Amino acid sequence: xxxxxxLGPAVALTAVIVVLAVLGLRRGARVExxxxxxxxxxxxxxxxxxxxxxDQARGLIAAEEAERLRTETARRxxxxxxxxxxxxxxxxxxxxxxxxxxxxxxxxxxxxLYWREGAPGYEDMPLVDRYAQAQVLREARPGQTAMExxxxxxxxxxxxxxxxxxxxxxxxxxxxxxxxxxxxxRGLRLLAVNEGNIGNYSASAxxxxxxxxxxxxxxxxxxxxxxxxxxxxxxxxxxxxEAEAVLERILQRDPQNxxxxxxxxxxxxxxxxxxxxxxxxxxxxxxxxxxxxWVPAIRASIEELAAAAGVRYTLPPVTAGGRGPxxxxxxxxxxxxxxxxxxxxxxxxxGLASRLSNQGGPAEDWARLINALGVLGQSERAxxxxxxxxxxxxxxxxxxxxxxxxxxxxxxxx
Numbered sequence: 340x341x342x343x344x345x346l347g348p349a350v351a352l353t354a355v356i357v358v359l360a361v362l363g364l365r366r367g368a369r370v371e372x373x374x375x376x377x378x379x380x381x382x383x384x385x386x387x388x389x390x391x392x393x394d395q396a397r398g399l400i401a402a403e404e405a406e407r408l409r410t411e412t413a414r415r416x417x418x419x420x421x422x423x424x425x426x427x428x429x430x431x432x433x434x435x436x437x438x439x440x441x442x443x444x445x446x447x448x449x450x451x452l453y454w455r456e457g458a459p460g461y462e463d464m465p466l467v468d469r470y471a472q473a474q475v476l477r478e479a480r481p482g483q484t485a486m487e488x489x490x491x492x493x494x495x496x497x498x499x500x501x502x503x504x505x506x507x508x509x510x511x512x513x514x515x516x517x518x519x520x521x522x523x524x525r526g527l528r529l530l531a532v533n534e535g536n537i538g539n540y541s542a543s544a545x546x547x548x549x550x551x552x553x554x555x556x557x558x559x560x561x562x563x564x565x566x567x568x569x570x571x572x573x574x575x576x577x578x579x580x581e582a583e584a585v586l587e588r589i590l591q592r593d594p595q596n597x598x599x600x601x602x603x604x605x606x607x608x609x610x611x612x613x614x615x616x617x618x619x620x621x622x623x624x625x626x627x628x629x630x631x632x633w634v635p636a637i638r639a640s641i642e643e644l645a646a647a648a649g650v651r652y653t654l655p656p657v658t659a660g661g662r663g664p665x666x667x668x669x670x671x672x673x674x675x676x677x678x679x680x681x682x683x684x685x686x687x688x689x690g691l692a693s694r695l696s697n698q699g700g701p702a703e704d705w706a707r708l709i710n711a712l713g714v715l716g717q718s719e720r721a722x723x724x725x726x727x728x729x730x731x732x733x734x735x736x737x738x739x740x741x742x743x744x745x746x747x748x749x750x751x752x753x
Contacts, residue, residue, distance in 0.1 A: 384416035473611030480610070483581040486574035487541050493575060499538045510537065524553055531565070540573035563589045564598050571602055578606035597623060601633040614648035617641065621652070625700060655694065688712065692724070699731070702738035706745035713749030721749050 388409060395405040481489070490496055502510075510533060517526045531546035547566035551558040563585055570582040578586075583606055589599040604619035620637045627634050638654060645652035688711045695704060705728040712721035725746045732738035 381416055384412050387412045388416075469611070477606075477610040477612075480580055483544075483570060483574065483579040486577050486579050490573065490575040490577075496575060502537050506537070510534075521549070522553055524550060527553070531569070535569055535572070540569050544569045544573050560589060560593050560596065563592075564596065567602055568598060571605075576605070578602055578609060582606075595626065597627060597631055597633060601637070608644065613644045614650075617644040617648045617650060617652075620644065622701075624655075625694065625704075688715065702728070702732055702735070702741040705731070706741050709742070709745040709749050718749070718751065722746075722751055725749075725751070 391400070391405055391408050391412065394400045395402065400408070480486075513526065513530055513533065517523060517530055520526060527546050527550040531543050531550060534540070534543035534546060544566060547562065547569055551562055551566060554562070567582055567585045567589065570585065571578060574582075582602070586599045586603045586606070589596050590603070593599070600619055600623045604616040604623070607613070607615040607619070620641055624634065624637050624641065627637075642652060642654050688708065691704065691708050691711070694700060695708060705724065709721050709725050709728070712718075712724060725742060728742045729739060732742060
């Protein structure tokens, strides 16, 4: 029943649009037939009649010749007038036929296209319900062990790499040594790395987990990142609840960690929240260098994610130094000559300014731009950027503090 609630108004709207289009076509057809063709021709013949009268009055042509020319021109004028009337008389009928055909075909074609490309019978789902369904999907994910088992049985899984016999012998010795000394941190790290090197990701993840448990809260972020990556590889790219917990642990300690932000965005995409994925990946892409490992994957799919999230987004071109000059860059530039300074950071500054103008960015990027412009001696431009940034972040006190601090460093305040 839900489909007819959609199709009924759609068909009616299609019919109205077609009728309006037909009326426009009829008007256009009349103008085309009556104005450009016949009326121009008739105007020419009238002008010729006047010219004949003038020539006769000046004695340029004899009376008999003038009469003959008038008769011939008048005949042509009458023929042109008849053709115009006939065309105008026939046009409405042809346009009426065209209108009937369009009115009959347009709704049928629209329904056929919807039936093929749409989802007949699928009721509309409010955004709140979609988010709730995504949350259910997220909570219903199988665990890491189940995902690993499913990936092992997946026919799309690539074959394991060939292992050199000598390397396999060394791996056997390492495993045996850890059987006798299971809590040896150095041995666990070697095992985790080398199991991953031979594609045995489940065993590698298990070794990382054991090592991190031994380390406790002192476990390095790098080890947590290695564990998260290995868990994703062990499931064929799916992010399990256990892997998600590791990612959250990483981001609590390092909120800007690129690997964790990428995999967390991947998890949201897998559980029906492309809007959150787009939000995470857009920020990550803006913070990344072109050679960061996650950049190609993000660039390949972020426009599709934006469309799914209902956001208009144009993928920016690949440019080195997209984050703008760092503090070290700016400090080094202050000691250079003006020419060298322009050559070093001028391109980076312009790239950052263009991105902030077109796409926006965090307060830190605005502050970096203000600082860079101050070093380059472009004080008026820096002040203008500062004023613009204060408007952008007017309702965010923390961001305003960051921007105002950059303004003070550049040598100006309100």
